[in-house]
Every structure is written in structure tokens, then in C-alpha cells.
Amino acid sequence: MRKFKHGLHGDAGSIDFVQVIVGLIIVGAACVGTFQALQFGNNQLNAQMRYRSAISIARSYVEYWQGRIHADSPTMGEMDGNLLTAPGQARNRYLLDRRDPLTDVDDIYCDVRYGKIVAVPNAELGTNKETGKTLTSHFVIRVAVSWIEPSSDKGYQEQNVVEFQGSMVPASF
Amino acid sequence: MKLLERRCGREDGWTFIEATLSVVIMAIMVLGLTIVLMAFREQLDRSWAVRVMDQYGNDVMEELTHDLRNATDVTVRPSGSNTSRIDIKYLDPIRHTILLTSRYRADLRNSRIEKDGRALDPQFPPRDMGRGESYEIVQFTLTPYGTDTPNLLERQDSFRRNEKFLNASWDIRFKLRYNRLAIEEGENNWSVEKEYFNRVYVRNMNLVVQNGITE
Numbered sequence: 001m002r003k004f005k006h007g008l009h010g011d012a013g014s015i016d017f018v019q020v021i022v023g024l025i026i027v028g029a030a031c032v033g034t035f036q037a038l039q040f041g042n043n044q045l046n047a048q049m050r051y052r053s054a055i056s057i058a059r060s061y062v063e064y065w066q067g068r069i070h071a072d073s074p075t076m077g078e079m080d081g082n083l084l085t086a087p088g089q090a091r092n093r094y095l096l097d098r099r100d101p102l103t104d105v106d107d108i109y110c111d112v113r114y115g116k117i118v119a120v121p122n123a124e125l126g127t128n129k130e131t132g133k134t135l136t137s138h139f140v141i142r143v144a145v146s147w148i149e150p151s152s153d154k155g156y157q158e159q160n161v162v163e164f165q166g167s168m169v170p171a172s173f
Numbered sequence: 174m175k176l177l178e179r180r181c182g183r184e185d186g187w188t189f190i191e192a193t194l195s196v197v198i199m200a201i202m203v204l205g206l207t208i209v210l211m212a213f214r215e216q217l218d219r220s221w222a223v224r225v226m227d228q229y230g231n232d233v234m235e236e237l238t239h240d241l242r243n244a245t246d247v248t249v250r251p252s253g254s255n256t257s258r259i260d261i262k263y264l265d266p267i268r269h270t271i272l273l274t275s276r277y278r279a280d281l282r283n284s285r286i287e288k289d290g291r292a293l294d295p296q297f298p299p300r301d302m303g304r305g306e307s308y309e310i311v312q313f314t315l316t317p318y319g320t321d322t323p324n325l326l327e328r329q330d331s332f333r334r335n336e337k338f339l340n341a342s343w344d345i346r347f348k349l350r351y352n353r354l355a356i357e358e359g360e361n362n363w364s365v366e367k368e369y370f371n372r373v374y375v376r377n378m379n380l381v382v383q384n385g386i387t388e
Binding site: 014016017020021024027028031035038042045049052056057059060061063064066067068070071072094095098101171 | 186187191194195198199202206209213216217220224227231234318323324334335337338341342364365366367369370371372373374376379380
């Protein structure tokens with residue numbers, strides 16, 4: 001019986017071929033998982049950089065309209081906004097992220113729109129003697145920047161939107 | 174029992190082919206892992222450097238934008254190699270009758286932006302850069318709206334704007350480049366350039382507070 005047990009457990013101190021292969025497969029799988037996690041982290045950081053750029057673009061657009069309201073009054077047509085303009089028009093399109101510097105194919109562009117510039121009345125200011133309308137205290141500007149994130153594992157293109165709001169009074173006020 | 178012992182005994186150890194195959198497979202795996210690790214290490218280093226650059230670019234833009242928003246007057250002078258020297262006048266926040274000046278300029282030799290003679294961020298560029306790594310300021314300009322823009326419609330729009338708007342609307346463009354030169358044979362040089370842009374309307378330039386608040 002002892003010899004039988006010894007015979008069966010004779011190679012208990014060593015590793016056989018199958019165990020080595022299984023070990024290698026497990027280590028390989030762990031490495032692949034680690035690299036995928038690093039890649040995911042890198043993609044998330046890139047997405048955050050794009051988000052920050054989009055905020056900067058939105059803020060610049062609001063600054064433009066604030067300047068217009070303050071010093072160079074917009075026309076009635078301009079006050080209506082451009083939400084209905086066809087997407088990708090040059091005026092609305094800004095480069096968000098160049099990505100690979102060796103090619104332009106993967107560049108990401110964003111679309112910038114602004115909504116109707118709304119006059120906010122303030123009853124405390126009184127009314128216009130000629131028109132009888134309540135006087136305006138300030139104007140509100142809303143800007144939306146949208147872009148499509150590079151295709152992810154989700155299988156569909158994800159659209160991101162950043163909205164920015166500002167207000168301004170004309171210098172004549 | 175002897176037959177059983179002999180059969181169990183034959184299971185001991187490795188055959189030559191098993192040993193050879195194991196060594197070959199392990200060698201391939203280690204080689205593959207090393208190559209992937211080296212490539213990823215390079216990718217990680219590049220990614221880190223780009224993020225350091227991005228953080229600095231955004232910091233400079235935020236600081237300059239904040240100062241411009243509170244400015245009463247701005248003077249821009251060319252400072253060589255696509256950079257500007259920017260003088261920003263603003264009211265003293267405590268005594269509103271005195272005008273103070275902040276000066277921004279690009280120190281191209283040290284690749285940093287200076288405000289009033291001091292580096293805006295003492296940590297940039299990083300001191301522990303590797304061989305072949307460097308940052309470069311490609312552009313640091315403050316231009317009136319529509320003067321320096323890749324957008325043709327903005328340029329056309331600027332011709333329709335009045336003087337008051339154009340005198341107070343400024344575009345800040347700050348371009349940084351990160352270079353990574355090849356150290357060993359077979360490697361390629363790598364660089365990435367990022368542009369940071371902000372538009373600022375300096376509202377105080379069109380208000381009576383330009384010369385101070387006395388009441």
C-alpha cells in the first residue's frame with residue numbers, strides 16, 4: 001500500500017507540462033486584462049481633454065455674443081439663433097481634437113449652435129413709454145457644443161453635448 | 174503491485190519534447206510580453222507628457238483670460254517668433270482709482286510663459302525630462318477678433334463688426350509642442366502639437382470705468 005501511494009504521488013514535488021501550459025495561459029490572460037485596463041484609462045483621459053476643449057469653445061462663443069450685445073447689437077435674424085442651421089457648416093464647425101498628428105482622418109470636429117437670444121424683462125425698471133413693453137434688464141445667451149466620441153465597444157457612436165449659458169447687458173443700459 | 178509501481182513510475186519527470194516545447198512557449202511569451210511592455214511604456218510616457226502639457230496650456234489660458242476679463246486696456250506688441258508681449262491694465266481691486274499693469278510674455282529659451290517677470294508655473298517644463306524630450310512654445314499671441322483665425326467665416330464677419338466691438342474682442346492662441354527625439358537606431362522622432370484657444374470680450378474697454386471708479 002505504501003509503495004502504491006508512493007508510486008501515485010511520486011511526482012508531487014514537480015510540475016508537469018499541462019500545468020505549465022495552464023499557468024502560461026492564466027498569466028497571458030492577466031496581462032491582456034491589464035493592458036486593456038490601461039488602454040481604457042488612456043481613452044477616458046483623452047475624452048476628458050476633449051470635454052475641456054469643448055467647454056473652452058462654448059465659452060468663447062458666449063463671449064462673442066456678449067460682445068455683440070454689449071457693443072455691436074445683433075440683428076433680429078441673429079437674435080433667433082442658429083439651432084436649425086444644417087450641421088457641419090463652416091461657421092459652426094471647430095476642430096476639437098487632432099488625435100494622431102500623422103493623419104487628418106481621425107480628427108474630431110464639434111458643432112457649435114446657439115439658441116434664441118432672449119431678452120429678460122424686469123418690471124422694476126418700468127415700461128417703455130412708446131411701446132408700453134416692460135424694460136429689459138439683460139439678455140440670455142445659450143450655446144451648445146456637440147461632438148461624436150470615437151467609436152467605443154458599445155457598438156454605436158456616442159454624442160456628447162456641452163451647454164453653456166451667459167448673460168449680458170448692452171453698453172447703452 | 175510491481176506492474177502498478179512501474180506504470181506510476183513512468184509518470185515521473187518530463188519527456189524531452191515536453192521540456193523543449195515548454196521552453197519554446199515560455200520564451201515566446203516572455204519575448205512577446207517584453208515587446209508589448211516596452212511599447213506600452215513608450216505610450217504611457219508619451220501620454221503623461223501630453224497631459225502635463227495640456228494641464229499647463231489650460232492653466233495659462235485660464236490665468237490670461239481671467240486677467241483680460243477684468244482689464245480696462247490691453248496693449249499688444251510683437252515679441253518675435255510668433256509670440257506677443259501683452260500688457261494688461263486693470264483697476265487696483267482695493268483703490269479703484271489706480272491703474273496697475275500685468276505683463277505676459279513667452280520665454281522661448283525656457284519654454285514657459287512669464288507673468289510680470291516670473292514663470293506662471295514653476296513646475297513647467299518638468300525638470301526630470303528624459304533624453305530627447307523637450308517642450309516648445311510655437312505660438313503665444315493675442316490678436317483682435319477675426320485677424321488670426323482658421324475659420325474663414327469669422328474673418329469675413331470681422332469686417333462687418335464695428336470698431337467698439339473689434340477693439341474689445343481678443344483671441345488668445347497658445348500652441349505648445351512636445352518633442353520626443355529618437356535615441357536609439359531604428360526609432361522615429363515623435364512630436365505632438367496642441368493649440369489652446371479662448372476668445373475674450375474686454376467689456377471694461379467700452380465702459381466709463383476705464384479711467385477709474387471715483388464714486
